[in-house]
Amino acid sequence: MRSLLALFVGTSLLATPALAQTPWTGGDDLPATPLACDATVKTVAPGPYNGGAPTGAPNRAGKPLRVVDIPKLVGVGYFASTASGIQQAAKETGSMTVTTDGPTKANIDEQVTFIDNYITSGVDGILFAANDPVAIAPVLKRALKAGINVVGYDADAEPDARQWFVNEAEPNGVAKALIDQLASEIGATGSFAIVTSTFTTPNQARWITEMGAYAAKCHPKLKFLETVEAQEDNILSFNQAQTLINKYGDGLKGIVGMTSVATPAASEAVQQNKLCGKMAVVGLALPNAMKPYINGGCIKSTVLWSTVDLGYAAGLALRAVADGTLKPGATSFKAGRLGELSIINQSQILLGAPKVFTKADINDFDF
Amino acid sequence: MSPRSPALPAMPPRAVSLRSLLRHETLLALILLAALALLALANDRFLTTANLLNQGRLMTEVGLIAIAMTFVVITGGIDLSVGSILGLCAVLVGVFWKNLELPLPVAMTLSLGVGTLAGLVNGLIITRFRVPPLIATLATLALYRGLAEGISQAKSVRGYPAWFFELGQGSIVGIPTQLWLLLAAALVGIVVLRSTTFGRATYAIGNNEQGAAFSGLPVARTKLLIYAASGFMAGLAALVFVSRVTTTRSDMGTGIELDVITAVVLGGTSIFGGRGFVTGTLLGLCLIQVLKNGLALSGVRGDGTVVIIGAVLIVAVLISNVLKRWNGE
Known part of the structure; x- marks a missing residue:
């Protein structure tokens, strides 16, 4: 009991300086990289590509694609709007059929099972928003091994388990x-x-x-x-x-x-x-x-962020990797109506700065 | 046997003849074969060895727990806390190994020990304090999940050595490693339930607990062992799960108790106790997995699949009840 007490006192003493370092409670203890106070954007080189590559993928350039979109869960406004963005991309390219399917609760096990089944059913591409970056990695690697193009959005997996990730905001x-x-x-x-x-x-x-x-x-x-x-x-x-x-x-x-x-x-x-x-x-x-x-x-x-744009960019990115127009080493990605998006962190496409919705434009969005 | 009146559904069910038991299992096997045939016709990627073995991999965690749950339900009890025990054990493997720096085999063993202990605590609450199993395990469902979340601090543990992944991702003679584990557990379950005094005591408790106690059967000890085994199996499932998905999270296994109970009930085990077979549970388990997979491959979406599984469950139980009634008359 006494040693337990000593342990408590010890840890609380140890904890005090650690707390002093993070002035705002609720933060983590990792280093921060604040942006410039004005709107200047400092372009940082994305660094070498660290995403994966599908093995033995057929030449899909310009061919119709059968794509499945597996968000964290279905039946919520957030992912319904990303799915509508993906459909916009499919319509614009005119050569993708995308089905959105997934678990009804944000559950890693069920999500893995869904992806597993779609690999077996032989899709050309998988879009995903991971419930857990590591847990989803083995099944996505299996998809890459089966020659399927894999692109993530909203929530990433380990980089080598997918090709690109559309990052909604840093x-x-x-x-x-x-x-x-x-x-x-x-x-x-x-x-x-x-x-x-x-x-x-x-x-x-x-x-x-x-x-x-x-x-x-x-x-x-x-x-x-x-x-x-x-x-x-x-x-x-x-x-x-x-x-x-x-x-x-x-x-x-x-x-x-x-x-x-x-x-x-x-x-x-x-x-x-x-x-x-x-x-x-x-x-x-x-x-x-x-x-x-x-x-x-x-x-x-x-x-x-605009979740519709997020899905739209992910859909276009999948078409682009299948066509071979988005390749490792790219520094920017041309995303239709969104213009040129920059590539960051080796294999991520940055959607842009978050959007501030006000009375002036909030009614234009439905999600 | 005495005729059972359908007008008294609350009457404790008696042991029914072997013939009626065979009927439910046969019926289930027939439905399973029909589902296999229909789904194979609907999709040429369904009935392949690779796909079926992969499905075996995916259903092992539920299957392991369902074998123990069959015993629990036969005694007239239920264990809702298995999903939370799975989460707790998964988190503890990571914590023992990474934070306490124990060798991984020791961490795995300890975690199994905690799972068994968690089950034993369920059993103690149920037998010593006479709390109904539904309430006792509903409470520990929250308690164990809370412990898992508290211990993990929302951090996952990753980076296990490669040999550990053999359990959840490797194969032995072409068959997924964990499927061997499930087969072994199933064999043990079948033998114990069919051919041992322990198995007969399990049925006796479910049929008439007081009667079993007056006959000198060790009711409390049998139940304790069964709930401990349920916890152990949840711990085992946790190891397989962590190995399969390569990480630990405190929300692992959330809701798995419902999948487990569905398999057990679909397998013909009476929720009132006294009746049921491990083979039935395994058939129920396979049927659900085959439906989930086959329907997904045939282009039915996730929400449609759960509707169909619910309908199959109701139909199977209805047909089984009708058969039972005929049999009784």
């Missing part, structure tokens, strides 16, 4: 979009709190660290209060936002929602407390969930 890009939007709404010296999923959820932790670094560099007077956990639970998110409002009162100018659940829930809390215009909510959320608040004028914006 963490530092998300951080810049959120913090710039926050500063424009609450002013350069405003104070704010963050509602996240959990402190250990990888994406959210990464974004928070990048946000801290970007704010320190470009908006040093923003006052960070605290980060609260709300899982990805609607009611819990609302309660946590309500607690923040009660706790800080006028001292709180803005809430940042890190999940597509937390942002609308925080908006609801702000609206119910009749704080519209006095307290800002900035965060990642699907436009449909935010329409009531943004159209009603209580909340000004929501930040996300």
Whole structure:
């Protein structure tokens, strides 16, 4: 018992300096790479290609392709809109038939089984959004071995298990979009709190660290209060936002929602407390969930990438690898109506900066 | 045997004659053959050795747990916590190996031990505190999953040595490694249930627990062993699963208990206890896997497939009930 106590004291002492290094709670302890404060884009060479290659693939240039799209799960707005983007790409190229199919819950095992079955059924191409980067790798490698073209979007697999990945946003890009939007709404010296999923959820932790670094560099007077956990639970998110409002009162100018659940829930809390215009909510959320608040004028914006464009770019990328026009070593990719997209991190196609949806254009999007 | 009145469905079911048991299994085998034939006609990529062996690989985890679950259900119990035990064991293999730096075989053994212990705890709660199995394992379903999530801290463990992947991805004499494991477990299950006093005690408990106790059968000990075995099998399935997908995650095995129970019930094991066979469970398991795979290959989408499987389950149980009634009269 005494040694246990000593262990506790020991670990808590050890933990203190580690905490001091990450000023914003809920971040991870990896290094951050904040973007420039203005809109200048520094082009970084993508580096050598590290994706995989299908073995013994037939010459598919210009030939009709049978493609399957396997998102994390089906039946949710997010992936329904990526699927509609993929269909746009299929229609535009005129030579792909794409079926979207997948598990009804985001389950690695079921997703692997779906891919497995489609390999056996002999498709030409697989588009995927991975539920787990490592768990999906063996089955995707099997697909490559069977000569199938493999392209990922939204959530990547290990690089050598697919050919290309369409990256919707880099963490530092998300951080810049959120913090710039926050500063424009609450002013350069405003104070704010963050509602996240959990402190250990990888994406959210990464974004928070990048946000801290970007704010320190470009908006040093923003006052960070605290980060609260709300899982990805609607009611819990609302309660946590309500607690923040009660706790800080006028001292709180803005809430940042890190999940597509937390942002609308925080908006609801702000609206119910009749704080519209006095307290800002900035965060990642699907436009449909935010329409009531943004159209009603209580909340000004929501930040996300265009999921339709994400699917569209992935569909075009698959056609391009099958045609042989997108090859290892490329530094940019011509993606139809999206123009020239840059290639980053050896084998990823970057969709661009995240989009800020406002009252002016949110009704043009349905997802 | 005494005639059973359909007007009293709540009456505890008695052991039925061997003939009726054979009928359910035969019926299931016929449905399975019909499904195989129809799906083979619908798609030329379905009935190939490579595809069928691959399906065997995919169904092993559910199958391993379903064998133990057959025993559990025959005693009139249920074990909802198997998916959570799978998740816990998967996470622990990673934690023991990576964080505690134990050799991987030791980590695997320890993890199996924890699985067995988790099952034993289920058994203790059920036998000592007389909590209904449904409630006891519903509670541990949440508890074990919570432990898995807490221990893993949402981090996955990767980078296992190559030999470990043999279990989930390799083959021995052309047959997937884990399928041998499933065959061995099935054989043990069949022999224990059919030809040992332990097996007969299992049926006796399911038929009439009080009667079994008054006859001097070790009711509590038998149930404890069965729930521990259920935990052990979930641990074994975890090892196969981790080896197959090369990583550990705390959400592994979520919802697998429903697949397992579906296979067991489709296999003709009575949810009220006292009746059932391991071979039935295996037939049920194969039928579900064949339907999932064959329908997917024939172009039926995932949502359509689950609807068809649900319908087959209802039809199979209905036909079986009709047959049973005829048999009883």
